[in-house]
Structure formats: C-alpha cells, structure tokens
Amino acid sequence: MVTLVRGVFTQLPALSKMENADDNKEFILSNSLLAHQQLFSESNIHYLTIHSGSEIVGFIILAVEPELKSVEFRRIVVAKKGLGIGQEAIKQMEKYVLEELCITRIWLDVFADNTRAQYIYQKLGYQQFDTMLYDNRILLLFEKHLH
Numbered sequence: 001m002v003t004l005v006r007g008v009f010t011q012l013p014a015l016s017k018m019e020n021a022d023d024n025k026e027f028i029l030s031n032s033l034l035a036h037q038q039l040f041s042e043s044n045i046h047y048l049t050i051h052s053g054s055e056i057v058g059f060i061i062l063a064v065e066p067e068l069k070s071v072e073f074r075r076i077v078v079a080k081k082g083l084g085i086g087q088e089a090i091k092q093m094e095k096y097v098l099e100e101l102c103i104t105r106i107w108l109d110v111f112a113d114n115t116r117a118q119y120i121y122q123k124l125g126y127q128q129f130d131t132m133l134y135d136n137r138i139l140l141l142f143e144k145h146l147h
Contacts, residue, residue: 002088004096007047007059012036015047015059019077027114028075048096050078050089057085060093062101070105070143071097090124094146104146112138 007015016033024030031039039045044065050058058078062071073093078086097103108126110117118140126142133139 001053002057002085002092003051004048004060004089004092005051007040007049009037009040011047011049011056011059012040014056015049015077018058018079019075021079023081024077027111027117028077046101048089048093050085052080052085058089060089062093062097064101064103068105069103070107071101071103073106073108087120087124090120094144098146105143106146107141107143109134109139109141112140118142 013033016031016036018024019028019030039061040047044063046062046064048060048062049056050060057080058076060073061075063074064071073090076086076089076093078089094106097106106126107129108121109132110121112118112131121142124144126144128140129143130141131138132141
C-alpha cells in the first residue's frame, strides 16, 4: 500500500540522494542538499514523502501558487520503478491538493523525451497545454483540473 506523508527537514539528505540516482538524473533537474534545505523552508513548498509499507520509496514536491489558484507539481521521484507506486502517489497527491490545499488546478512540466512520464500523466488525465525550451531541450506543459 502506498501512502503520502508530509515530509520533514531531517529526511532531506535521503531524498536528495534518491533524486540524484543515475536512473533519475536524465529526466529531472536535480537539486543539491543545500538547495533542498532552502526550498523546504519556503512557505508555499510542500514535500510529500511516498511510503510503501514503512519504507520511504520516493517523494513529491509541490509549489502552491495562490495568486493563480494552482499548484505546480514540481517533482516526483520514485526509487522503485515499474510497480505502479508513482501512479498511486500521484492520485493521492491530487486528493491532498484538493482536500488539504483547496486548489483545483495542477500543472507540471516534463521533458519531451521522457515518454514514460508523459504516458502516465496522460493516463491520469493530464492534458498538454503548452511547450517551451529549457537548455536546448523541449519541455511539455501539462495540466489537470480536479473536481
């Protein structure tokens, strides 16, 4: 069973290490531990740890944008891939955004060459609404309106 729990500052070294694993670095812009520590202290940032049983198997970073009435789904990192953990975590994150943050729009960006993530986002109801360039790579922007 997958559960989400609000992250705590002392977990940041483990989360940073997970994020910087070789199988994650190709598709995300990883942060240093110091950058995570600074980000964690921002009032609009929510770290959610992904648990499978008692083990932390990943995390999500959300950035609340109250002026836009939306949440940026900034990051998901899952250490154990191919087990459906990420998809279940995204569904629970959506429930958190709707029920705890009282926001109905989530948006994210994903590199165009990250077809696995695109497939999952589309499967979960996210729709592409724009594109942009970042460091000579194409980023696709997706959004989902929650009910």
